[in-house]
Amino acid sequence: MATVKEEQEAREHAVRRIEREKPALEFGSAWDYAPAPESRDHLRLEERYGLFIGGKFVAPKSKKYFETVNPATEETLAQVAEAGPADVDAAVTAAEEAYRKRWSRLKPADRGKYVYRIARLLQEKSRELAVLESMDGGKPIKESRDVDVPLAIAHFFYHAGWADKLEYAFPRHTVSPIGVCGQIIPWNFPLLMAAWKIAPAISCGNTVVLKPAETTPLTAMLLAEVCQEADLPPGVVNILPGAGETGAALVNHARVKKIAFTGSTDVGKIIQRATAGTGKRLTLELGGKAANIVFEDAPIDQAVEGIINGIYFNQGHVCCAGSRLLVQESIADTVLQKLSDRIATLRMGDPLDKNTDVGAINSKMQLDKIRELVACGVEEGAELHQSSCAIPPKGFWFPPSFFTNVAQSHRIAREEIFGPVLTVMTFRTPDEAIEKANNIPYGLSAGVWTDKGSKIFQITQKMRAGVVWANTFNKFDPTSPFGGYKESGFGREGGVHGLRAYVELG
Ligand code: NAI
Ligand code: MG
Numbered sequence: 001m002a003t004v005k006e007e008q009e010a011r012e013h014a015v016r017r018i019e020r021e022k023p024a025l026e027f028g029s030a031w032d033y034a035p036a037p038e039s040r041d042h043l044r045l046e047e048r049y050g051l052f053i054g055g056k057f058v059a060p061k062s063k064k065y066f067e068t069v070n071p072a073t074e075e076t077l078a079q080v081a082e083a084g085p086a087d088v089d090a091a092v093t094a095a096e097e098a099y100r101k102r103w104s105r106l107k108p109a110d111r112g113k114y115v116y117r118i119a120r121l122l123q124e125k126s127r128e129l130a131v132l133e134s135m136d137g138g139k140p141i142k143e144s145r146d147v148d149v150p151l152a153i154a155h156f157f158y159h160a161g162w163a164d165k166l167e168y169a170f171p172r173h174t175v176s177p178i179g180v181c182g183q184i185i186p187w188n189f190p191l192l193m194a195a196w197k198i199a200p201a202i203s204c205g206n207t208v209v210l211k212p213a214e215t216t217p218l219t220a221m222l223l224a225e226v227c228q229e230a231d232l233p234p235g236v237v238n239i240l241p242g243a244g245e246t247g248a249a250l251v252n253h254a255r256v257k258k259i260a261f262t263g264s265t266d267v268g269k270i271i272q273r274a275t276a277g278t279g280k281r282l283t284l285e286l287g288g289k290a291a292n293i294v295f296e297d298a299p300i301d302q303a304v305e306g307i308i309n310g311i312y313f314n315q316g317h318v319c320c321a322g323s324r325l326l327v328q329e330s331i332a333d334t335v336l337q338k339l340s341d342r343i344a345t346l347r348m349g350d351p352l353d354k355n356t357d358v359g360a361i362n363s364k365m366q367l368d369k370i371r372e373l374v375a376c377g378v379e380e381g382a383e384l385h386q387s388s389c390a391i392p393p394k395g396f397w398f399p400p401s402f403f404t405n406v407a408q409s410h411r412i413a414r415e416e417i418f419g420p421v422l423t424v425m426t427f428r429t430p431d432e433a434i435e436k437a438n439n440i441p442y443g444l445s446a447g448v449w450t451d452k453g454s455k456i457f458q459i460t461q462k463m464r465a466g467v468v469w470a471n472t473f474n475k476f477d478p479t480s481p482f483g484g485y486k487e488s489g490f491g492r493e494g495g496v497h498g499l500r501a502y503v504e505l506g
Contacts, residue, residue, distance in 0.1 A: 017388040018340045033347065036354040038141045040131050048079040049217070051087055051241070052224035054094035055234025061086040066243075068217055071138040072351050072360035072395040080217045083240035088209070088249040091238040095180040095207040096255055098235025104177055104205050106233075112163030115203050117230040119156035125226065126153070129219055133191055134351040136218040138360030138396070139314050141352050151476055152195035155494075158478035159199035162499060166204065169496050174506035177205030178281065179257035181502065182250040184271075186263045187213035187362050188317040188418075194220050196493050197260050199478075202236055204502040206258075209238045211250055213263075215363045217241040248274070256280065260501065262319070265416075265442075265487050283491025283501045285319065285483055287416040288444030291437035292322030292473060293459065295430075296330045298449035302471065304338045307422070310447060310473040312346060312358055312400050316420040317366070319488075320445035322473050323417060325402070326433050329426045336404065336424065340385065343400050348389045358420060361396040370398050370419035377403050377412035382423070408439060416442070430455065434462045443485030447473045466492070 048065065050057035062084030067076045083091070103111070122129065126149050133144040166175040181201045185193035190212060201208045212220035220239050227237045240246055244267070251259055251274050258281040261271050265286040275282050292310050294303045310322025327335050351359035361367040378384055382403040391397045402422035406413050413423050427433040437446055446465040448456055460468040466483045469475060476482070481497035483489060492498050 016383065016385045018343050018385055019388050033355045035350070037350060038131055038134075038145075038352045038354060040135065040352065043128055043131055043135075045078055045218075049081060049221045049241070051081045051083050051091070052221070052227075052237070052239040053087070053091045054098075054238070055228060055232070057224070060084065061090070066214065066241075068136055068215060070135050070395075071215070071362055072135075072392070074394050077136060077218065080221070080241045083211070083242040083246045083249075085249045087240060088246065088253055091209045091240055092180055092182075092253050092255050094235035095209050095238050098233055099177075099179055099207040102233040103202070103207050103236050106205075108164035108166070108205070111203065111205060112160045114230060114232050115156055115160035115163060115199065118226055118232065119153050119160060121226045121229055122149070122153045122156065122223075125222065126150070129191060129222060131352065132222060133219050134359065137187060137190060137216045138351050138362050140356040140359040141354055142356070143314060143359075148189055148192045151478070152192045155192075155195040155199045155478045159203040162200075163203045166499065166503060169499050170503065170505055176504045176506065178502060178504055179206060180255060181206045181208045181258045181260060182253065182256040183208055183210045183260045184247045184250065184263065185210065185212055187216040188314060188319070190216040191219040191223065193262055194223055196262075198223075198237055200493070200498050201260075201502050204499060206502055207236045207238075209240060209250060209256070211240050211242055211247050214241070214243040251275065258282070258501070260491075261285070265489075268489060281501070283483075283493070284489035285491070285493060286444075286487060286489040287418075287442055288319045288321065288484065288488050289324055289414065289416055289440050289442045290320055290322050290445040290447065290465065291324045291326050291433075291440075291463075292447040293326045293433050293437060293449065294328065294331070294335060295433075295448075295450040295452075295455065296328040297451045297455075299451060299471070300331065300335060300338065303449040304335065304342055306447060306449060306471070306473040307335075307339060308342055308346070311402075311422040312420050313474055315359055315361055315398070317362055317418055318474065320467060320474065320482075321418075322445075322447050323422060324413065324437075324440075325422055325424045326427050326436055327424065328433075329428050332426050339402065343387050343402075346387060346389070346400050348387070348397065348399060349392055358400055361398050361419065364396055366418065367396040367398060370417055370421065373412055373415060373417045374401065374421055377406075377410060377423075380407075380410045380412070382406045382410055382412060408436065414440060430459060434459060438462070438464045441487040444483075444488035445469070
């Protein structure tokens, strides 16, 4: 692995550095911000976390533990139990019993009350959750505090409201739950993804076994504590940290009735093969390579903010990131100049600092993947522009970057980089924009920037993407369904559509 110094030297040679000294926008460059770290004093971290099965934290039958680290400092935060097949079996048994004896028999309104209680307890612990999320995963505190945690809570509130109104969601049907749901989530939005999975499942009367990602298990452990505090009947929510093998054991467990997975397309395909012919229900939310299309009549400054938010939010670890900028040729130079100026003002560093815009890359593995794809982009002839911001001496970091001179056949234009790296392409006509936007195996999201309402309708209708934003990007709401086309997966999460995955209709 290249040292930080080598990396910086290499960048200086191959890269067009975006300098902070001479941006046209003066606001961020005249002085440096004083550090404004969020306190971590109130955080209680256990040295070791067990598995959460049947309402209790238990030692793993596997006898295995793994470390979870802070990717910004490489400090070990805690040891976490790794669930093996026997643990998965114990959790499914606990979930099944809870389903049969308690949860599916409970009055729907009472089910809703438990879910409301979880939402309120999460609210009380917002600050602790935000700090822990940033420490375990590397995302800036302003995002975990203002986006991840409030949205996770909103999902519990929203779905609690549905618990006793499901017959209105599906008129002319009888609505019943499915049983035990196995849920596997990634590391980019750990608490939020747990909420997306658990809230609709239990509100509809199912019980769950959730597997958080191996680099970010800690907020899920705090959520388990919240379930205890909420007096949720034991076994309704079970949480099993572990890696791919734990996930596979859950997928292959015979008594799991439904699998919900968010993660890479490769693993999604494995899961689809594993569940084929078993009668298990499946929803997959996989990768993306969204087009963010900027027309010449767009409000350019707002569009630049949307581009920044689209790709540098959460270090680009976002399945629906606007990772392919399609900009109309006539305004390309202006947009790219403004984009460079804006990138020069982004502050990368300590995720717990309230002024930080770009945090740490989630893991060494992910950093290696980003570096490999970026190196491939340079080799294939694209031109790399990169922020000249300082790289902290420890931890995993990648500076905000974008590529120009990108051909559609380049790997960086087709594969999910899942980092703070934008590829920029141009177009001349709306038809060309549509063609280029859809010419990709993925179809999760897209963005359209134009001043003209009719053009918004014209373009959004033709996007083969589950979510299309107009004059905004990365806006999420529990009432709005989210999900993909093509290799981005199937099934929807959120809104009435999302409930469908967790009910049986008669
Ligand atoms: P991954 O798909 O391996 O991990 C996601 C989750 O699946 C984790 O909880 C993991 O433990 C679990 N898992 C892994 N193998 C499994 C298996 N065989 N059966 C069941 N569960 C399994 O993603 P990874 O390796 O962390 O990231 C690789 C790439 O995937 C990223 O660079 C990114 O491009 C993409 N990705 C996309 C995400 C999205 O939200 N669409 C989220 C995470 C990664
Ligand atoms: Mg971690």
